[in-house]
Each structure stands twice: as C-alpha cells, then as structure tokens.
Amino acid sequence: MTGTTHIIGAGLAGLSCAIRLCDKGKKVALYEAARLAGGRARSYFDATLGLTIDNGNHLLLSGNHAALDYARRLNTSEGLIGPETCAFDFMDLATGARWRLRPNDSQLPWWVFFNDRRVPGTQPLDYLDAAKLLFAKRNATIGETMRCQGPLYEKLWRPVMLSALNTEPPEASAALAGAILRETLAAGGRACRPLVAKKGLGEVFVEPALHKLAQQAITPKFGARLKEIVFAENRVTQLRFAGEEISVGAQDNVVFAAPAWAAEELIPKLQAPNDHRAILNVHFKLTPPKDQPLLLGLVHGLSEWLFAFEDRLSVTISGADRLMETPREVLASQVWLEVSRAIGRDISTTHDLASDLPPWQIVKEKRATFAATPAQDARRPDAKTAWENLFLAGDWTATGLPATIEGTIRSGYRAADLVSESV
Numbered sequence: 001m002t003g004t005t006h007i008i009g010a011g012l013a014g015l016s017c018a019i020r021l022c023d024k025g026k027k028v029a030l031y032e033a034a035r036l037a038g039g040r041a042r043s044y045f046d047a048t049l050g051l052t053i054d055n056g057n058h059l060l061l062s063g064n065h066a067a068l069d070y071a072r073r074l075n076t077s078e079g080l081i082g083p084e085t086c087a088f089d090f091m092d093l094a095t096g097a098r099w100r101l102r103p104n105d106s107q108l109p110w111w112v113f114f115n116d117r118r119v120p121g122t123q124p125l126d127y128l129d130a131a132k133l134l135f136a137k138r139n140a141t142i143g144e145t146m147r148c149q150g151p152l153y154e155k156l157w158r159p160v161m162l163s164a165l166n167t168e169p170p171e172a173s174a175a176l177a178g179a180i181l182r183e184t185l186a187a188g189g190r191a192c193r194p195l196v197a198k199k200g201l202g203e204v205f206v207e208p209a210l211h212k213l214a215q216q217a218i219t220p221k222f223g224a225r226l227k228e229i230v231f232a233e234n235r236v237t238q239l240r241f242a243g244e245e246i247s248v249g250a251q252d253n254v255v256f257a258a259p260a261w262a263a264e265e266l267i268p269k270l271q272a273p274n275d276h277r278a279i280l281n282v283h284f285k286l287t288p289p290k291d292q293p294l295l296l297g298l299v300h301g302l303s304e305w306l307f308a309f310e311d312r313l314s315v316t317i318s319g320a321d322r323l324m325e326t327p328r329e330v331l332a333s334q335v336w337l338e339v340s341r342a343i344g345r346d347i348s349t350t351h352d353l354a355s356d357l358p359p360w361q362i363v364k365e366k367r368a369t370f371a372a373t374p375a376q377d378a379r380r381p382d383a384k385t386a387w388e389n390l391f392l393a394g395d396w397t398a399t400g401l402p403a404t405i406e407g408t409i410r411s412g413y414r415a416a417d418l419v420s421e422s423v
C-alpha cells in the first residue's frame with residue numbers, strides 16, 4: 001500500500017489507530033490541535049503541586065483486552081498495577097464502616113454466598129437483580145431495569161455504574177451498563193482486577209506510543225486544528241488546518257479521531273452525542289499511609305474513589321456537573337475532610353481546616369464523556385461513513401461500551417482495520 005492514513009486527533013483513539021496501522025506497515029500522518037498528545041487521558045506537569053499528574057484518575061480492569069493489548073504493543077503493561085486477585089476496598093463515609101468486595105476468579109459467582117466477600121447488609125439473591133441488565137433493550141434506562149435503591153445499590157451498583165458511565169445510573173443506559181457487566185463481573189473476578197497507571201497515563205499509553213511512531217519517522221503535528229474537510233463525490237480530497245492545506249490523494253484515507261463536538265461541526269449530516277457530563281478530580285500532595293489501598297471506593301459522601309499514588313492522594317467525582325461552579329477552596333476543604341477520615345486521620349475537630357490542607361489541585365473536565373443515556377447512545381455513529389475514505393474513531397463512536405479507554409482503543413483498532421480492508 002502506498003497511500004497515507006491521515007489521523008485527526010492524538011488522543012488514545014488516534015494513537016491506538018496509528019500504532020495498529022504502523023504495526024501493519026502502513027503510512028500514517030497524525031494531526032493534533034493541542035500542544036501535547038493524550039487528549040482526555042493525558043499526563044502533565046502541574047506547577048502548583050510540583051508533580052506530574054493525570055488530568056483525571058483512570059481505572060482500568062483486567063478484562064479490558066484492547067487496552068492491555070495496546071499496552072503490550074508499547075511494552076508498558078508493567079506500568080499498570082493492581083492487586084493479584086480481584087478486590088475492591090470500600091468505606092462508608094457516613095458510618096465509618098469498611099469492607100472489601102472479593103469476587104472469585106471464575107464465572108460461577110460463589111463469592112456472593114460469603115459474608116466476608118460481599119457487600120455488608122446484602123443477601124446472595126439481591127445480586128440477581130442486576131443480571132437483568134445483561135438482557136436490556138437499547139432504549140431502557142438502568143432505573144427502568146433494576147432496583148436503584150437499597151444497600152446493594154448504594155454500596156456497589158451506584159458507585160461502580162456512576163464511574164463506568166459517568167451518568168447517574170437511574171437515567172443511564174441499561175444496555176451500556178450490561179455491556180460493562182458482561183465483560184467484567186459476569187466474566188468472573190479474573191476480568192475485574194483493578195489496574196491503575198502507577199506513574200501516570202502518559203508513561204503507559206502516550207509517551208511510548210509517540211516514541212514508537214518516531215522510530216518510524218512519524219511525528220504528530222501539534223497545534224494543528226482541523227478547520228474544514230473538503231469532499232468531492234464520495235471521498236475526502238483535502239484537509240484544511242489553520243495555515244496549511246493537506247491534499248488527500250486517491251490512495252489516502254482519513255481517520256477522524258477528534259471529539260464528538262468537532263465531528264458534528266466538520267462532517268456534514270453526522271449525528272453524534274451532544275450531551276456531556278463532567279468529572280472532577282482533587283489531588284492532594286502527600287505520601288499515602290503505607291497500608292492505604294491503591295483504590296478505595298467511598299460511599300455516602302462527595303468523594304467517590306480515592307486513588308493512592310506514590311506522591312499524592314487523588315479523588316474522583318463523576319457526573320460532577322453540579323459542582324462546576326462551586327468555589328475550588330470549598331471543594332478542596334470538603335474533599336480533604338473526607339480523605340482525612342478515609343486515611344484514618346480524623347480532623348473533624350480541627351479549627352483551622354485551611355492550614356491543615358496539604359498542597360492541592362482541582363482539575364475540572366466539563367465534557368469528560370458523553371452522557372451515557374439511551375438517547376445519547378443512539379446518536380453514536382458507526383466507524384464507517386458515507387465517504388469511502390473517511391472513518392471515525394473515538395469513545396463517542398458506536399463501540400457498544402460507555403466512554404472508556406477500552407472502548408476508545410477498540411474504536412482506534414476498528415478504524416485501522418477498516419483502513420486496511422479498504423485497500
């Protein structure tokens with residue numbers, strides 16, 4: 001093949017597409033509007049903390065086959081750490097109760113019969129209700145499909161589904177929740193081991209990809225925002241960036257891997273998700289206590305997941321649109337109060353909370369993911385378009401999964417495969 005594949009966007013969809021094409025010996029050119037790669041999964045140096053942090057804490061699971069395949073291609077699988085077997089630690093911020101969820105490895109879920117493996121205050125039969133998600137219709141919400149109240153919902157399904165879908169479960173798509181369930185808990189504990197990029201997303205998913213591409217003389221053009229796509233008959237013939245026009249030859253293909261809102265703007269008659277949800281992360285610079293779990297689920301508070309990195313504790317709050325206007329200092333104090341309790345450092349009687357705060361940073365991602373409602377899911381386009389040399393990639397395309405790294409990388413791979421098949 002002599003043609004070049006022009007990839008728009010160097011987020012994980014664009015990068016994984018580029019890597020897959022390069023592995024197949026194809027020619028690639030990559031264009032990125034920002035000054036760095038990684039998009040919504042990027043690492044950067046934060047001057048306030050004096051640390052390299054991720055824009056958001058990202059959780060992967062051992063059943064994320066595409067994400068793990070991509071890390072293997074980059075030789076960075078070891079950068080993803082987690083417990084040897086499936087275990088999720090939780091704490092109830094209202095009562096101080098702690099528990100550990102321990103699904104067994106195999107698909108036969110005998111763990112629900114053991115008090116010390118399941119959620120406290122629940123019975124084995126309670127867990128059956130969520131199985132309805134596996135057979136849910138595309139237009140059904142979780143609220144219409146299963147019970148969205150009670151201890152099991154509050155202490156397991158809500159936190160898990162809210163973080164996976166970034167949408168309050170009652171309004172979220174039951175089919176998308178079912179897809180997650182099918183590939184994780186229903187596949188057994190061995191598919192559910194939590195995995196975290198210990199030194200950040202950049203070191204596992206982004207920098208090594210750029211390095212691998214550079215070895216094949218491919219350097220992304222940064223600061224290259226696509227402004228217009230020129231079409232003639234059933235093909236893309238030109239890409240217009242500010243100050244540069246790229247001709248798309250008869251052998252060339254284009255993979256559009258920029259976000260949904262850019263796609264709707266640049267691709268005629270394309271329907272894509274147009275409602276998004278925010279995610280908020282609060283980072284505290286301090287060394288976590290030695291016995292602090294890598295990941296701690298927090299219920300009945302503002303904080304949802306507490307990640308313990310070597311040099312910081314970071315809290316994730318999903319579906320955080322309601323908090324976008326809350327003053328940063330207020331958020332930092334409130335979250336710090338909860339984190340202090342979670343790490344066994346009760347400061348509720350401290351008079352001057354502000355002086356107790358370690359250095360902190362808040363990162364707000366307003367359009368973190370599309371809202372995982374049935375209506376938005378129905379707007380997700382296939383990777384193939386009406387133009388024979390234009391393909392789509394990104395977490396917002398019809399991957400069958402919510403907006404996750406796993407869905408993103410599958411979309412990058414699929415676009416690469418479609419390009420390969422088209423020549």
Ligand SMILES: Cc1cc2nc3c(=O)[nH]c(=O)nc-3n(C[C@H](O)[C@H](O)[C@H](O)COP(=O)(O)OP(=O)(O)OC[C@H]3O[C@@H](n4cnc5c(N)ncnc54)[C@H](O)[C@@H]3O)c2cc1C
Nearest residue numbers: 009011012013033039040056058059226368394395404405
């Ligand atoms: C805070 C946060 C927490 C998250 N947590 C998790 C998690 O725990 N687990 C998980 O699996 N997923 C998580 N996600 C979701 C995951 O990060 C995304 O699904 C994934 O990064 C999307 O990648 P993408 O390549 O599709 O899009 P993007 O990362 O948005 O990449 C698109 C790229 O295109 C560029 N671009 C935009 N417009 C143009 C243009 N006109 N021309 C050229 N380039 C353009 C952008 O700058 C960007 O770099 C989280 C997301 C956020 C924001």
